[in-house]
Amino acid sequence: MGDGLLSTITDPDDVKALPAEQLPELCAEIRATLLDYGHRHGGHIGSNLGLVEATVALHRVFDSPRDRIVFDVSHQSYVHKMLTGRVTSYLDETQADETTGFTNPDESEHDQFVLGHTGTSVSLACGLAKARDAAEAAGNVVAVIGDGSLSSGVAFEGLNNVAEQGGNLIVVFNDNEMSIAGDFGGMYGPLARLRESGGTAQPNIFNAFGLDYRYVEHGNDVNALTAAFEDVKDINHPVVVHIHTTKGLGLPNCDAAKTGTTADPCDLSDSHPHAGRCEASHWQTPDSALNNPDDPRKYYGKLAMAALEQRFTDEPGLVVISPATPGSNGITREFRDRAGAHYVDTGITESHAVAYAAGIARAGGTPVVATTASFFQRAYDQLFQEMALNAQPVTLLSFLGGLSGSDNTHSGAYDIAMFGNIPGITCLAPTSGRELLGMLAWSTDPARRDSTRPGPVVIRMPGDPILAAERETGTALSAEHLPLPKPSVNWTQYDITRIGSKAAILGLGNTYPLAEQVAQSLPFDATVINPRQFSSLDISTLEALRTDHQLIVTLEDGQLEGGWGEKIATYYANHLDTQGRTPQTLAFGAAKEFTDRVPLHDLNRRYSLTPEAITTAIRNRLKYMEHARSKRQ
Template sequence: MANGMLERISGPADVKALSRARLHDLCRDIRATLLEYGHAHGGHIGSNLGMVEATVALHRVFDSPHDRIVFDVSHQSYVHKMLTGRAGAYLDPARFDEVTGFTNPAESEHDQFTLGHTGTSISLACGLAKTRDMALAASGGADDAGIGDVIAVIGDGSLSSGVAFEGLNNAAEQGDNLIIVLNDNEMSIAGDFGGMYGPLARLRASNGTAQPNLFNAFGLDYRYVAQGNDVDALVAAFEEVKGIGHPVVVHIHTLKGAGFAPGASRGGATDHAGVAVPPTDTGVAATGNVSHAEPWKSDHCDLPDAVPHEGQCEASHWQTPDRALGRPDDPRKHYGKLAMAALERRFPHEPGLVVVSPATPGSNGITHEFRERAGSHYVDCGITESHAVAFASGIARAGGTPVVATTASFFQRAYDQFFQEMSLNRSHVTVLDFLGGLSGSDNTHSGAYDVAMFANIPGVTMLAPTSTRDYLDALAWSTAPAGTPGRSDGPVVIRVPGQSILDRERALRRELSPEEVLRGSEGAGVRPAWDPAGMLSYRTDRAGSGVAVIALGNTHPLGERVVKALSAAADGRSPIDATLIDPRQCTTLDTAALESLRDGHRLVVTLEDGQLEGGWGEKVTAYYANRRTAGADGGMRVINVGADKEFTDRVPLADLDERYGLTVEAVVRRIHEALGE
């Protein structure tokens, strides 16, 4: 294959060592290599041809990996890979499959994330910059967490994603160094569609001076480079913004597929930079895998000194705060305050510990007073759940410790970011899942589907604590600083305990106040005294025989009452000494515990206050069924108790429990029927 200069580029330092004239030679060699590679192998060639000069200029000016470059979608990162030690994978046909078509940290320290979906580079860059700025502030400017300039590279097509707008909005608010390079080639995978493309066209036509300017409207600085395929112009533009102390958009006008001229043998027309112009739009084998983010958000609101009616969440009807009426906090506020108090104690010593709330903080116990004290350790990013999760993943990539907290039903809006930015990248993110499970809420705010959603994402650990101690221990485990022995591996979702658990703790007078946690009381869970192995294993609270009741999360108090009822002789039935098990988490099965139940148990009952279909209990049923199919001694009957797959609208929780058989009487009756008694 054509090579020349490129085969002598082993890293960005080699690009910096070239003369200005040789930069042009390098761009020509890269373009020739892309064309030959695309012809022989295929790939995202059109987008990369348009980014040749910009990528060379980025590595000429900035100092990767200390300066962090985040490519949106990242199918335009082939040139970046060539310049960061992977040119051989494009020059030698025998090595074509050594690299993926997207950035991948497993390949190189110069790749920040594994990315294949669109719109999140700005949010990820915000997270990287946030951790850098926190480290600098904590050290008085001496420690930048190993991060210099942060650069997000995003195309005009990707900019139409809702999460990209969320990122722009938060970048402007965040301040300090953040460089957004907008690669405007007037195209997406196909054409560009939407109201913002008219203003972009007017910016191009006016050399960046037209109004309205979308980016200025967000509060961002703005620079325009008309010659987006002129490496000299790009180097000058990037040198001008290197080290800049505020967010800036560098809008570059490029040509997608630049250099591809079918039938012209490189002798066809040229553009303003002397680059061959393609007569068509996409170049060679320009394929892609791009998903579009969700649409804009609804009009929920949050007032710091008011709380909503039960079940209305962040709706527009408000009552006097519970504290003013002398009423105890609901579980969201109570357990939210406990979590914030536990984290707040650590803020002075952990500059990277950040609480992120996509709006509605007060409903989840993130009080106005806490926010004031937390300062930069707290970020309200507005009603932008997608941005919040991608932003947190950026914080985690930079070595910070993010905690994202909001309502279960709102997290549905960030499902793509949970898969791509958080889970695929093994981001050390903690998610506090409020109002998970059954509730009397309206049909738009039900959390009955949270287990089915979170617990089936690869790499996610979802915990369902059944007490304050377990809850705070889970938080300590999931947010343990890097280097802590036995800390969680990857993202963790903590299902915040609900009313049944809070009622039990209040009845037993085990309730712990946020003030006690903040002061460092010796009470439950204020020290990270967790056992990493035990965190993910089932816990048997009482040994018995005959029946095993495995009660997940909020159903554990019900499980306790069921076991007690079974042990009492009633209606002429013999007592049953049952085993009660707290599974503690719902993403994996403790197979050792399940196998141990074969000794002395005829029936396993699973309880969960969420949707059965796709939920947790079915996994237990499938485990025993598959063991039977595999030739093992199945012999274990399983009953799953939980919710139907349906929307419910303001049905009182007690009525839902009756409907789904989540009462002591209903569960005990099913057990006796299954045992033939």
């Protein structure tokens, strides 16, 4: 625990009570605390270091929670949490897990929403202001947006609505000249000219929306910010306060952000074992890391990029598209530099990225869109209509699918139910790097588009269980293995990897190693199957299992309800053999619930996704079935 000013702050009133001359001292303590916290715990440190003074000024001027402050993405809310009664989580390592990486109303009345995706703060603030005005209530509504969030399409929709709605609404635009992996888009040139001109240049994107506009050049001067916020407090119309900040201020290498040498030199998450909890792994790693597999997300991403890169010279229409966070998915800085026009970063714009890819495919190109499963949720309409309904041969590489110990905003546990229930999409779940590359070669084969309706393909990138199994068996691929010969495989046909009887265990994607472990622990030879895909049923294989199998067991590391295993259970329930019989089924998967930073091993125990629990369930079910048969006889 600290013994300075910061440790005395229990709520925003304590910030208001400080003499103005002590505010810089408070900011310095906060910055030091952030750096120490980041080195110990990981997290989105760079964005918060840049927003220290702005957050102190916000709570100095406004009266939270009566004045509602909405932090976009809310990875920028660490300082806000320190000033609203949660400082011990940052000062005392033993209490670090008591505070999440994003805003959360369950933690504090000062947090308006649980937010972990980008661009929605203005829309949310617009709704808060609308309800306030309808009730003829008082109070300011403040949306804090920036760190790349402004390029998100929903942010533009919100700004458009704000201008039309009118009334008090203050948009604080945190302009740190970058986002997680650099800014992309035509809007950033005019923004740069606004900075260069002290906020006077035209065109002014905010004025174009019909919004009032103020510019604060020294966005890390707490007194200048306090004055700017006091000037707009209780304003009777929407206003944008554009503050120019330095991301990572306080780190020796924070200037690297301006050089483009790394996606975000100020975020420390990849150096911490719990990096996945905030989805903040922004460090870039060299291509040579492919030969040293560690993080499955980066390892399999680099593997996929290496395979695609070898085709760039001969396939001008082959394009990799990333809607932000490329380095997290193994799309390294070196790869992007070499790829040139074969790589496009669209900014934080998942909906646009998918529609953009559908356009490329329609014109004869071969697009590959790479991002995380929880981010693809934001593009559901485009997945459904522009891509699937139009049968465009787009390939989606979906990372972090399945169960994890992540924050509730970044869980991939719902991806199978989401992708697998959209008509026309082929959803593949590789169980090795070799399968991944075979599936990628097939989905991006220019010859595939010659079919009547080639359709899109989702490849669920392998996770920790797959990489761990490959490392244990020594089968993990390295750069020397590429290119691999193109396999002639029907990826929609289940692969029977172990032939047995009585029970068949189908382990989808990341649960395939678990299926192998269960089979090895049973007192009889069970059949083991790698389904390879979750978009359709391999009816011929399911029917063939009837002969020697009394029990069909499905394993998936995703939501069971609406998922893959239920489809197989439903198939057998609805299709009896000629004597009116059908195998019984056991389906293992996750409950339909939000989980927040629950360790993966605890989730697996909760959902009985362990060898012991599954083996016990199989033995008990077979014993029950045998007892029932003996009673009938």
